[in-house]
Structures are given as C-alpha cells and as structure tokens.
Amino acid sequence: MSSVLRSARVFGGAARAQFQLTRRNIEDLRPLFGMPLVALVSVGVLVQSGRANLAAYGLVAATLMTIGQMGLFVASEIVFQERNGQTLELVVASPADIGLVLGARVTVLTAFGLVGMLESWLLVRVVFGLSLRVHHPGLLLTTLVLTSLAAAGTAMLTAALFSFGKQVRTLQNAVNGPFYLLGGVLVPTTFLPGWLQSLSPGVYFYWAANLLRAAFRPESPPAPGRGLAMIALLAIVAAALGALILRRMIHHLRREGTLGLT
Numbered sequence: 024m025s026s027v028l029r030s031a032r033v034f035g036g037a038a039r040a041q042f043q044l045t046r047r048n049i050e051d052l053r054p055l056f057g058m059p060l061v062a063l064v065s066v067g068v069l070v071q072s073g074r075a076n077l078a079a080y081g082l083v084a085a086t087l088m089t090i091g092q093m094g095l096f097v098a099s100e101i102v103f104q105e106r107n108g109q110t111l112e113l114v115v116a117s118p119a120d121i122g123l124v125l126g127a128r129v130t131v132l133t134a135f136g137l138v139g140m141l142e143s144w145l146l147v148r149v150v151f152g153l154s155l156r157v158h159h160p161g162l163l164l165t166t167l168v169l170t171s172l173a174a175a176g177t178a179m180l181t182a183a184l185f186s187f188g189k190q191v192r193t194l195q196n197a198v199n200g201p202f203y204l205l206g207g208v209l210v211p212t213t214f215l216p217g218w219l220q221s222l223s224p225g226v227y228f229y230w231a232a233n234l235l236r237a238a239f240r241p242e243s244p245p246a247p248g249r250g251l252a253m254i255a256l257l258a259i260v261a262a263a264l265g266a267l268i269l270r271r272m273i274h275h276l277r278r279e280g281t282l283g284l285t
Contacts, residue, residue, distance in 0.1 A: 033119045037127035045132065054092035055138055061085040062143035063150060065209055070151055079155050079239035082143050084209035086167075086235070087228055089139025090174050091208075095199050098129035098178035102269070103185050115273055122179075122266035129178040133171050140167065155239060162247055163238035166231055169251055173227035173258035179265030183272055208232050227257040 045051045065081030102125065105111040114121055147153050157163050181198065205212070205219065206228020212220050223229040230250040237244035 030120075030123060033123050034127045037119070037124040038131050041128040041131040045135065051097050051132065052135060054089055054096060055135065055142065058089040058092055058139055059085060059142040059146055061088055062146055066147050066151060066153070070153075075151075075153065078147065078151070078153050080209060080236060082140070082147055082155060083232055083235040083239075085143040086140040087170070087206070087208045087231060088203060089143075090133060090136035090170055091199065091202060091228065093136035094129070094133045094174035094178040095181060095202070096195055098132040098175065099181035099185055099195065101125060101128055101132075102182045102272075121273060122269055125182060125269065126175070126179055126262065126266070129182065130172070130175040133174040133178060136174065137167055137171055157238055158241045159238040159244060162234060162244060165251060166234040166238065166254070169254040169258065170227065170231040173231070173254050173261070176258035176260070176262035176265065177227070180261045180268065181265075183265045183268035202226060202228060205229065206232055224253070225257070227254050230254050230257075 062081055062085035065084050066078045067081075069075065069077045069081055102111070105114060114124065117124075144155065147155065181195075185195070203209075204215075205223050206226045207215070207223060208228050211232075212223045212229060215223070230253045234244065234247060234250045234254075237247065
C-alpha cells in the first residue's frame with residue numbers, strides 16, 4: 024500500500040511540475056493555437072459542398088488532430104529535450120521511477136489537447152453559425168478521456184524512440200500523417216484500399232473517430248463498449264512498450280557512458 028501511495032505522490036508531483044512548466048512555456052501550447060483552424064477548413068469544405076449535416080466530422084477531425092499534435096509533437100519531445108538540455112542525468116538520478124515521471128508529464132501535455140474541441144466548437148459556431156448537438160454526451164466524454172490517455176501512451180512510446188534520433192522533427196512528420204490517414208480522422212477508412220483498412224484497427228484514432236461521430240448522431244451507437252475497450256487496450260500496450268524501451272535506453276546510455284551526450 025505504501026508503494027502505491029508513493030507512486031501516486033510521484034505521479035501527482037510530476038504532473039504538477041509539468042503543468043507549471045507548460046504555463047511558463049507557451050511553445051508547448053502551439054498546437055492549441057494552430058490546429059483549431061483545421062476545423063474551419065474541414066467544416067468549410069463540407070458546408071460549401073452542401074453537406075452541412077456532416078459538419079461534426081470536421082469538428083471530430085480537428086479535435087483528434089489537436090490531441091494527436093499535443094502527443095506526437097509536444098509530449099514526445101520530452102526525453103529529447105532533456106538530453107539536449109543536459110538535464111536527463113538529474114531525472115535519472117532522482118529516486119523516482121523515470122517511467123512514472125515521464126508518464127505523468129506526457130499525460131498532462133496530451134490532456135491540454137482536449138481544449139482543442141472547445142476552441143473548434145466555438146469557431147464553427149461563430150463562423151458558420153452551426154450548432155452541433157451531442158446526442159450521447161456520456162459517450163463523447165468517455166471517448167475523449169480515453170483518447171487523451173491513448174495519446175499519452177503513444178507519446179510515452181514515441182518519446183522513448185525519438186530520444187535516439189538526431190532529427191526528431193523529421194520523424195514526427197513521418198509518423199503524424201499516416202496516423203491520421205489510417206485512423207480516418209476526417210475521411211472514413213472505408214474509402215481506403217482494402218489492405219490499408221486492415222491496419223486501421225491498430226490505431227486508436229480509428230476507434231475514437233468512429234465513437235465521436237456516433238456521439239453526434241441520434242441513433243444508438245453500435246457496440247460502443249468494444250471501441251472504448253480497444254482504445255484503452257491500445258493505450259496500455261503503447262505505454263508499456265514505451266516504459267520498457269525507455270528503461271532499456273537509459274540502461275544503454277549508462278553502459279556506454281553517454282547519458283549526458285547529445
């Protein structure tokens with residue numbers, strides 16, 4: 024029981040520390056300023072095409088892309104920035120488990136991505152005069168929370184992998200687009216070639232996009248529990264792999280004596 028309380032204190036302390044760091048570094052929040060504009064473009068295309076009834080699709084795309092940007096472009100750089108700033112040794116030398124500390128920090132950063140939905144919603148309302156009704160608010164909120172956790176789990180994995188690279192931005196751009204395409208964040212995956220469709224269930228965006236769209240439709244969503252369970256499973260798998268790779272990376276750097284070298 025004491026170890027659980029200790030872990031909870033470490034997680035809470037790391038989360039509070041990251042929140043304070045983000046408040047003082049507006050650069051971390053850059054996706055929140057840029058990504059809501061995606062809602063204007065995607066919804067604008069649908070409205071001008073006479074398909075205003077599908078405006079929720081544009082809102083869902085902007086929301087998921089904002090959460091994804093906070094995870095893949097901000098949270099995934101944590102270890103890389105620690106190495107470049109010569110502060111990784113301090114994190115590793117602390118008695119707290121580095122995986123737990125990193126998990127708390129990426130969770131805080133990806134949670135900021137949820138603000139993107141509110142921003143996009145307001146922009147769609149003001150610019151297009153559309154009032155998008157949520158028919159299943161419970162499903163919407165649950166999906167958003169689990170999606171944020173899945174993004175955090177993925178950020179754990181990418182943070183560990185990107186820490187070995189020299190050109191992190193190149194890797195981020197290479198991963199980002201395929202994630203959105205396979206997840207069908209704007210265009211449903213049914214429009215993809217068959218062989219690509221078979222890969223989509225392995226991306227949490229796929230399940231999140233389907234559930235969020237269903238939350239805006241009046242009919243009962245088909246098997247929402249399966250989608251929510253898959254998002255949670257993908258979050259756990261990604262986080263576990265990220266923690267494992269991170270520990271192996273730290274062990275490798277210690278063995279090679281290059282922990283503080285960039």
